Amino acid sequence: MxxxxxxxxxxxxxxxxxxxxxxxxxxxxxxxxxxxxxxxxxxxxxxxxxxxxxxxxxxxxxxxxxxxxxxxxxxxxxxxxxxxxxxxxxxxxxxxxxxxxxxxxxxxxxxxxxxxxxxxxxxxxxxxxxxxxxxxxxxxxxxxxxxxxxxxxxxxxxxxxxxxxxxxxxxxxxxxxxxxxxxxxxxxxxxxxxxxxxxxxxxxxSPREIRRKQNFQRQVRSNVPSAGVTKHKCAICGRTELDGEHLEFRFCSKCDGNYEYCQDHLFTHEHVHK
Structure with a gap:
């Protein structure tokens, strides 16, 4: 071309x-x-x-x-x-x-x-x-x-x-x-x-482009959660996105570590300090 x-x-x-x-x-x-x-x-x-x-x-x-x-x-x-x-x-x-x-x-x-x-x-x-x-x-x-x-x-x-x-x-x-x-x-x-x-x-x-597409599709499949596996979980109540479509989850920037909370506990939990 x-x-x-x-x-x-x-x-x-x-x-x-x-x-x-x-x-x-x-x-x-x-x-x-x-x-x-x-x-x-x-x-x-x-x-x-x-x-x-x-x-x-x-x-x-x-x-x-x-x-x-x-x-x-x-x-x-x-x-x-x-x-x-x-x-x-x-x-x-x-x-x-x-x-x-x-x-x-x-x-x-x-x-x-x-x-x-x-x-x-x-x-x-x-x-x-x-x-x-x-x-x-x-x-x-x-x-x-x-x-x-x-x-x-x-x-x-x-x-x-x-x-x-x-x-x-x-x-x-x-x-x-x-x-x-x-x-x-x-x-x-x-x-x-x-x-x-x-x-x-x-x-x-081309073989290079085909290999690149195959690697990309493999990465996409590995990131898709299987049935029963969740990506979000509240550190207080343990609820996940499977418990309701209306639930939202956020990480707290004031807690030491990767702590995620649902919308009900994001502003009411006690901050974790190590």
Whole structure:
């Protein structure tokens, strides 16, 4: 957390404001290429083999690859992700939102190269911004779990439940798919795990902090009186706090020693002098 704060103070001024808008623009460009010049998409996909041959623009250009086919549902999703992304940037700040998005892009590239060096052949369209979109949705669900989203514009449901459904869908895809699918999902969503680990106070789960809490709880338990054991007792009448909730006890400052008296004998007893 401190490291992230230092990074924000040092590099925060370089953050791209309204980053979600630029993400939507990349989608528009990608869909336009798909409709007007689909052959160009073959030159911008994320393919490590071609990158190793000098086509380094593919390290970045793959974000233009459309995540799905263009349709009414896709347009609705774009409006939704624009709203969610803007809310996250407002809540986290531009720097942290930038870090989250670009971390997802970076880990996706790392995942592609892992598959390449593992000898697993992947299609050029394997990596797109589909899972990056899902990471935005999961981040919003983790940040605002009790916000309501209207499914089909009619059914209100807390967004945390939709996030859980998405997580189950991703686990199912990993179990049913091959190693390529697993690497793609893990690489694309690694930003979600890494970012929330970076923004949590990990000191709370350190062995030293856990040991300190255990010692404190042990001391608290040792100071709690068990049944029948009293903490106060009048030196004259022997009454304790168990004899009545209205009783009050005080120590006498004029007596030599630790003598405690109830409210009835505090001012009437004879002082003890040794």
């Amino acid at each position: 401190k490291f992230l704060n230092k990074m924000e103070r040092k590099f925060g001024r370089y953050a791209i404001r309204n980053l979600t808008w630029y993400i939507i623009v990349t989608y528009i460009i990608g869909f336009s290429l798909e409709l007007l010049a689909p052959q160009i998409l073959g030159y911008i996909t994320l393919e490590p083999a071609l990158i190793m041959r000098g086509q380094i623009w593919r390290l970045v250009s793959w974000v233009l690859v459309p995540p799905t086919d263009l349709g009414f549902f896709t347009i609705v999703m774009l409006f939704l992700y624009f709203s969610l992304g803007s809310e996250l940037e407002h809540a986290w700040g531009a720097f942290r939102y930038n870090l989250y998005i670009f971390m997802g892009v970076f880990t996706s590239v790392i995942g592609a190269f892992i598959l390449y060096f593992s000898g697993i052949n992947i299609l050029g369209y394997t990596f797109s911004t589909f899972y990056l979109n899902m990471s935005i949705f999961l981040a919003y669900a983790a940040t605002y779990p009790n916000e309501r989203l209207y499914v089909y514009f009619l059914i209100p449901i807390k967004i945390k439940w939709l996030g859980i459904i998405d997580a189950v869908f991703l686990l199912y895809a990993m179990v049913q798919g091959g190693w390529a699918t697993r690497v793609v999902v893990l690489a694309s969503l690694a930003n979600f795990v890494l970012f929330f680990l970076m923004t949590r106070n990990m000191r709370r789960v």
